[in-house]
Amino acid sequence: MSQRLARKLLPHPMLSTMLVVVWCLLINHLSLGTVVFGAILGLLIPISTAAYWPDRPKITRPWRLVSYMGIVIWDIVVANVQVAMIVLFKRNADMAPNWVVIPLELRTPEAITMLAGTITLTPGTVSADLSADGAALLVHALDAPDPDAVRDEIKTRYERRLKEIFE
Numbered sequence: 823m824s825q826r827l828a829r830k831l832l833p834h835p836m837l838s839t840m841l842v843v844v845w846c847l848l849i850n851h852l853s854l855g856t857v858v859f860g861a862i863l864g865l866l867i868p869i870s871t872a873a874y875w876p877d878r879p880k881i882t883r884p885w886r887l888v889s890y891m892g893i894v895i896w897d898i899v900v901a902n903v904q905v906a907m908i909v910l911f912k913r914n915a916d917m918a919p920n921w922v923v924i925p926l927e928l929r930t931p932e933a934i935t936m937l938a939g940t941i942t943l944t945p946g947t948v949s950a951d952l953s954a955d956g957a958a959l960l961v962h963a964l965d966a967p968d969p970d971a972v973r974d975e976i977k978t979r980y981e982r983r984l985k986e987i988f989e
Contacts, residue, residue, distance in 0.1 A: 831865065833872040836884070838864035879932040879988065886987045893979070894940050905945040908965050918967040921950075924959040924976055933988035934959070940980050947972070 832838055845860035846852060881887065908917065928934050934956060938949035941961055951960040966972045 830869075832868070834868040834875065836881070837868050840864075841867055879930065881987055882989070883987055886983065890980075890983050890987060893983070894943065897944050897979070901945040901947075905964065908946070912965070917965050920963050920966040920969045920972070922961045922963055922966065922969045922972045922976075924961055924973055924981075926957055926959055926981065927977075928981060928985055928989070929956070930988050931956075933984045936988075937976075937980055937984055941976065 841864040842857065842860040845863055846856055849856045849860075926934065926937075928937060934952065938952065938959060941947050941949045941959075946964040948962050949959055950962050952958075953960075961972070961976070963969070963972050
């Protein structure tokens with residue numbers, strides 16, 4: 823199969839794979855019919871939406887995306903415990919909610935979106951705004967006595983990895 827034909831049939835191979843997996847998870851029953859229908863969806867949806875993705879995101883190191891997802895899942899679990907401890911045992915007067923500005927080195931919209939989504943998915947933080955020029959992200963932290971530490975952790979733990987994946 824020529825590369826041009828393959829690109830036409832699978833304009834977004836990672837999206838196709840993800841759609842098959844998500845379909846199988848939603849059905850919650852693994853059978854040949856489920857996988858075949860998921861594969862049909864995985865082929866038809868990306869083909870029908872390809873015109874709306876003229877500039878496909880370039881993922882330079884896709885294997886790093888898997889490790890990034892593992893780190894995010896771990897951080898979500900840890901943050902859930904931390905937020906539960908804050909809610910259960912910390913007095914409101916002792917909390918230090920803060921707004922944190924994260925200067926961005928990321929430039930691709932997909933990478934910035936993944937960073938904002940990661941921050942919001944992690945309990946205790948939420949992405950609130952992106953500057954008009956895309957150079958800074960405004961984040962609210964539930965309990966951040968040291969906003970600079972929150973900024974540095976987001977930059978080293980998430981932004982650096984996303985930069986390796988997308989840029």
